[in-house]
Amino acid sequence: MTNRKYTVVTGASSGIGYETAKAFAERDKNLILIARRENKLNQLKKEIFSLNSNVNVLIFPTDLSIRENVNQLFNDLEPYELETWINNAGFGMYGDLENNNIEKVEKIVQLNVETLTLLSTLFVKKYRHVAGTQLINMSSAGGYTIVPNAVVYCATKFYVSAFTEGLAQELIQSKSEMRAKVLAPAATKTEFGQVANNLDTYDYDQSFGMYHTSQQMAQFLLSLYDSDLSVGHVNRETFTFELSDT
Numbered sequence: 001m002t003n004r005k006y007t008v009v010t011g012a013s014s015g016i017g018y019e020t021a022k023a024f025a026e027r028d029k030n031l032i033l034i035a036r037r038e039n040k041l042n043q044l045k046k047e048i049f050s051l052n053s054n055v056n057v058l059i060f061p062t063d064l065s066i067r068e069n070v071n072q073l074f075n076d077l078e079p080y081e082l083e084t085w086i087n088n089a090g091f092g093m094y095g096d097l098e099n100n101n102i103e104k105v106e107k108i109v110q111l112n113v114e115t116l117t118l119l120s121t122l123f124v125k126k127y128r129h130v131a132g133t134q135l136i137n138m139s140s141a142g143g144y145t146i147v148p149n150a151v152v153y154c155a156t157k158f159y160v161s162a163f164t165e166g167l168a169q170e171l172i173q174s175k176s177e178m179r180a181k182v183l184a185p186a187a188t189k190t191e192f193g194q195v196a197n198n199l200d201t202y203d204y205d206q207s208f209g210m211y212h213t214s215q216q217m218a219q220f221l222l223s224l225y226d227s228d229l230s231v232g233h234v235n236r237e238t239f240t241f242e243l244s245d246t
């Protein structure tokens with residue numbers, strides 16, 4: 001029988017979200033792809049079709065840092081049956097707080113915290129009784145250990161870790177059919193570095209020497225998806241990946 005359920009990936013237009021969408025397509029998952037850049041989402045849709053022409057791919061170009069868009073998006077998704085929601089969209093910002101651009105500070109909190117909370121809540125309310133459903137939220141190694149010069153970013157990711165781990169426990173205690181999980185990557189070569197540093201290009205080799213690729217991170221996310229455990233953590237020192245309970 002044809003699978004009519006969908007996996008939603010926010011921030012699917014580049015980096016970890018892009019590769020995660022491809023990895024789920026290879027597992028025959030239908031996909032709903034969300035980000036601002038429509039051209040990149042269309043490019044991904046084409047790539048997925050050449051990987052696996054059996055899956056349906058829908059794109060919803062949306063700026064998730066605007067509150068009204070978030071409610072509208074969830075309403076627009078009403079006709080589709082969802083099984084997994086991956087809140088991956090997010091960005092970082094480096095530099096001392098006193099030098100941070102106020103608008104950027106607002107946007108980062110809106111996207112990384114408020115939007116993630118609202119989308120998680122809407123998804124949980126609608127699907128918590130549906131067997132096999134999963135909510136996966138993207139934190140960071142910086143969501144477990146603070147890095148100076150990125151305090152707003154780290155604080156937003158501490159929130160994501162706390163929110164998702166708490167929700168994971170709550171869902172288990174209330175015997176919900178849904179599972180909540182959190183992934184905490186360390187340095188991964190994506191557009192993240194250039195966005196966080198406000199640069200057109202960013203040299204990961206020079207800055208980190210050691211980092212993961214988006215493809216590797218997508219595979220870690222898949223192992224978290226397959227696991228009964230709720231936390232997937234990349235160790236910032238050793239770059240090893242560990243799954244654990246909350």
Ligand code: NDP
Binds near residue numbers: 015040
């Ligand atoms: P990218 O910059 O490559 O991807 C970020 C994604 O988020 C893009 O698809 C972007 O799409 C989307 N996005 C950004 N702003 C918005 C918005 N306002 N509305 C909708 N979508 C938006 O970075 P990564 O792949 O590295 O980041 C993915 C996640 O992983 C983030 O949450 C990040 O914090 C986390 N992470 C990354 C690490 C790294 O080293 N790379 C380490 C730890 C965590 P578009 O611009 O088209 O809107």
